[in-house]
Amino acid sequence: MTELCITATPTFNHIAQRLADFETLPEALDYAAQGCTGYNFYDSRGNLMTPLFYVELRRRALAAARRLHGLGLKRGDRVAVIADTSPAFMEIFFGCQYGGFVPVPLPISMSIGGRERYLQRLRRLLKSCDARVAIAPESMVSFVRDASDGMALDYSGSIDDFHALDTPDVELTPSRPDEIAYLQYTSGSTGFPRGVVIRQHAVMANLFAIVNSGLAVRPMDRCVSWLPFYHDMGLVGFVLGPMASQISVDYIGPREFAMRPRLWLTLLSRHRGTISFAPPFGYNLCANRLRLGDSERLDLSAWRIAGVGAEPVHADVLERFAEHFAPAGFSPSAFLPSYGMAENSLAVSFAARQKGIQIDRVDRTCLEHHGRALQADRADAGINETVFVNCGTALPGHEIVIRDEQGRTLPQRVVGRITIRGPSLMSGYFMDEEQTRRALDDDGWLDTGDLGYLTEQGLFVTGRHKDLIIINGRNIWPQDIEQLAEQFFGVQRSDVSAFSAPEEAESDVVLLVQSRLKDNDERARLVKELTARIRSEFGVTCHVQLMPPRSLPRTSSGKISRSEACRQYIHARELAVDNACRVAAVSS
Amino acid sequence: MTRHEQILDCLMVHLERLSPKGGKLHADADLANELGLDSVNVMDLLLEVEDEFDISVPVNVIADIHTPRQLASAIEKIEAA
Numbered sequence: 001m002t003e004l005c006i007t008a009t010p011t012f013n014h015i016a017q018r019l020a021d022f023e024t025l026p027e028a029l030d031y032a033a034q035g036c037t038g039y040n041f042y043d044s045r046g047n048l049m050t051p052l053f054y055v056e057l058r059r060r061a062l063a064a065a066r067r068l069h070g071l072g073l074k075r076g077d078r079v080a081v082i083a084d085t086s087p088a089f090m091e092i093f094f095g096c097q098y099g100g101f102v103p104v105p106l107p108i109s110m111s112i113g114g115r116e117r118y119l120q121r122l123r124r125l126l127k128s129c130d131a132r133v134a135i136a137p138e139s140m141v142s143f144v145r146d147a148s149d150g151m152a153l154d155y156s157g158s159i160d161d162f163h164a165l166d167t168p169d170v171e172l173t174p175s176r177p178d179e180i181a182y183l184q185y186t187s188g189s190t191g192f193p194r195g196v197v198i199r200q201h202a203v204m205a206n207l208f209a210i211v212n213s214g215l216a217v218r219p220m221d222r223c224v225s226w227l228p229f230y231h232d233m234g235l236v237g238f239v240l241g242p243m244a245s246q247i248s249v250d251y252i253g254p255r256e257f258a259m260r261p262r263l264w265l266t267l268l269s270r271h272r273g274t275i276s277f278a279p280p281f282g283y284n285l286c287a288n289r290l291r292l293g294d295s296e297r298l299d300l301s302a303w304r305i306a307g308v309g310a311e312p313v314h315a316d317v318l319e320r321f322a323e324h325f326a327p328a329g330f331s332p333s334a335f336l337p338s339y340g341m342a343e344n345s346l347a348v349s350f351a352a353r354q355k356g357i358q359i360d361r362v363d364r365t366c367l368e369h370h371g372r373a374l375q376a377d378r379a380d381a382g383i384n385e386t387v388f389v390n391c392g393t394a395l396p397g398h399e400i401v402i403r404d405e406q407g408r409t410l411p412q413r414v415v416g417r418i419t420i421r422g423p424s425l426m427s428g429y430f431m432d433e434e435q436t437r438r439a440l441d442d443d444g445w446l447d448t449g450d451l452g453y454l455t456e457q458g459l460f461v462t463g464r465h466k467d468l469i470i471i472n473g474r475n476i477w478p479q480d481i482e483q484l485a486e487q488f489f490g491v492q493r494s495d496v497s498a499f500s501a502p503e504e505a506e507s508d509v510v511l512l513v514q515s516r517l518k519d520n521d522e523r524a525r526l527v528k529e530l531t532a533r534i535r536s537e538f539g540v541t542c543h544v545q546l547m548p549p550r551s552l553p554r555t556s557s558g559k560i561s562r563s564e565a566c567r568q569y570i571h572a573r574e575l576a577v578d579n580a581c582r583v584a585a586v587s588s
Numbered sequence: 589m590t591r592h593e594q595i596l597d598c599l600m601v602h603l604e605r606l607s608p609k610g611g612k613l614h615a616d617a618d619l620a621n622e623l624g625l626d627s628v629n630v631m632d633l634l635l636e637v638e639d640e641f642d643i644s645v646p647v648n649v650i651a652d653i654h655t656p657r658q659l660a661s662a663i664e665k666i667e668a669a
Contacts, residue, residue: 044644108647112619112630115651139646255647258627259635472627536620539627 008271009038009051009248011222019217020207020244024200025181026097026174028207028244033058037248039239041087044256046263046270052087054243057094060087064095066167071154073101073132075173076180080104080131082140083229085253088159090239092135093229097181098174104129104183104195105230108140110255111539115143122147128193129183129430135162177201183430184232184342195430196342203236204244206345206424209395210237211245214338214350215275215305223249224273226257226264226282233310236346237277261285262294269298269328277307277338280314281472283321290324301329305353309338311470312461313389315357332356339391339459343439343446345424349400349459351392358390360460371415373453373460388460398422401445402454410453415462418450467562469500471508471540478562481511484537490517490526497552497565498542502573507543509534512565515546545569591667595641596660602636603656615657643667 015035022028038053068079081092083105096103106125109118126134126148134156136144141158148156155162175181181203183195211217223242227234234254242249250267257264265286268276283306308318322332333356340347351358362373364386376385394400401409402416410416421444428436440446451463469476481498485491495514501507511530517523527544534542553564589597596615603613606629619625625633634645637659643666653659 044638109651110630110647111627112625112650113652113654118651139648143648143651253647255631258631259638474627532621535624535626536618539620541624541626 008040032246060091061094065099067165070166070168075100077132078129080134082106082136084137107230196426217245221274224276228254232342232346272302275305279310287321295328298328306334307336349392361385373413390458392458418448419445499566508540509542
């Protein structure tokens, strides 16, 4: 058998670099296609499967746009596509850009035995975006077919079937600056999906700020990424950003990364990657899986931007990674913390480049009781302090203001709600005026729901999206867990509260359930079944605790307060530990 | 011993090593519900499977698998393909 010799797209480009100064994505691809760079896809062993030069991507995207026209789609119609890390996704996504359609990247499920739950999720998403077309890679076409069963789509099928469609010779009008570039259903709750509407001018404004100010991209940069294309960081950061600055990218899929995290570093080493991002758990996974001699075999010296985002940044995880990979030439100054969200296309702020992780040590007591982030007294360093990581200042043209519950601006070092404004913001949640009104005010401010404070140096995020549970980079909405619990016998509606377990706990999540069940066997069975069901549905370990009726704290409006329930839970836990220590001390 | 049995035996060895916190290990135990495999365990298991049998398990297969026996059948099918 003859082996085809394929090589990755080069790092060096022969056209002059333009840093995302385009009006639209199709315009950006038109320019990138004049050069010789592109995207590269690797398999789970790190072998190059497909190089996709921007020029070839453009050719395929134009054909895809014609095929979509051929299906009778109207301008602005939604095209859902399973966001597999593959050339097929690129083709459809950019095909929509050239045809004036709206691509909707769909997530991929990686949980064992999770077919039903995944289908449910897809069905809700397809309905929410009112998709006209749903396309999947050949291996996943059954999901799309089953999920869209009973819906009157114009087309649903595999990418191969799609290729067999006619390409009518219609005149294409690419998506214009004020039209929708894509819908992003990244991290929404399963039960209540929210599609972030991003227009061309918004995503281009964000890309311009990111590649110019945030990363200061230069001609010989090369990106490496394993981030899923259905997340803002993967899509905007590592599909659109590199294309809009005409640089090459090397991809492995998120599943390949989860199985073989070292593959990420191997690609960075082999191709002298200079820019790559991950949530903290990605760095953690690499440090955990390190094998003896790994770092000697790697050369990470070219890696100038090791971005960190999407999760609260803990300095210790990153320090451990830096220590492990120092022998490979990794520089801790490459760490670049950032803050962002899909509602702002992607990025809101970046820390200063080449400074590494900058931390702020604050007095914990003062923070917890008065919401003030006063710098901790050096004398008793470590004893009563909390550490936060500097996420930098707002990108040019963007603003960050910290506000209290009444919307009043708070001074520096006072914790409040992070609100943002600027040209990268979404125009709203798709077909959801109520949620849009709740998030965006008349003056154009987005309430992020995150908590933090500002100093002269920048933004410090103290708690992400109120109540959001983040496990291994996955966002889990507590209401999804609560909704599941409410279906059990012996559990009343709105008698439950789910939240992230405190750091030192054995489980990922805590679920408190008010229950009137008296029988001990019944109570034990409820706890056991709930724990098992939550594990299979969400893939997380959960500590289920039954509570007496009317014991969960409520807000003034009568809803259970998750944050207060969490505080009480932690307090009770600490008391129990204290008591155990006292008992141990007495009995010894 | 059939190929299916060989694969299943091998899986059980790996599962034993992953020492899930949950219930007793047997060929028809539910991997997530009974054995308590979390997403990280599943990735570990797949890594072992892919290396051991030199195959690649497509992501869509995972969603339909509940037990070690089903996983063994899936591996056998992928090997034969």
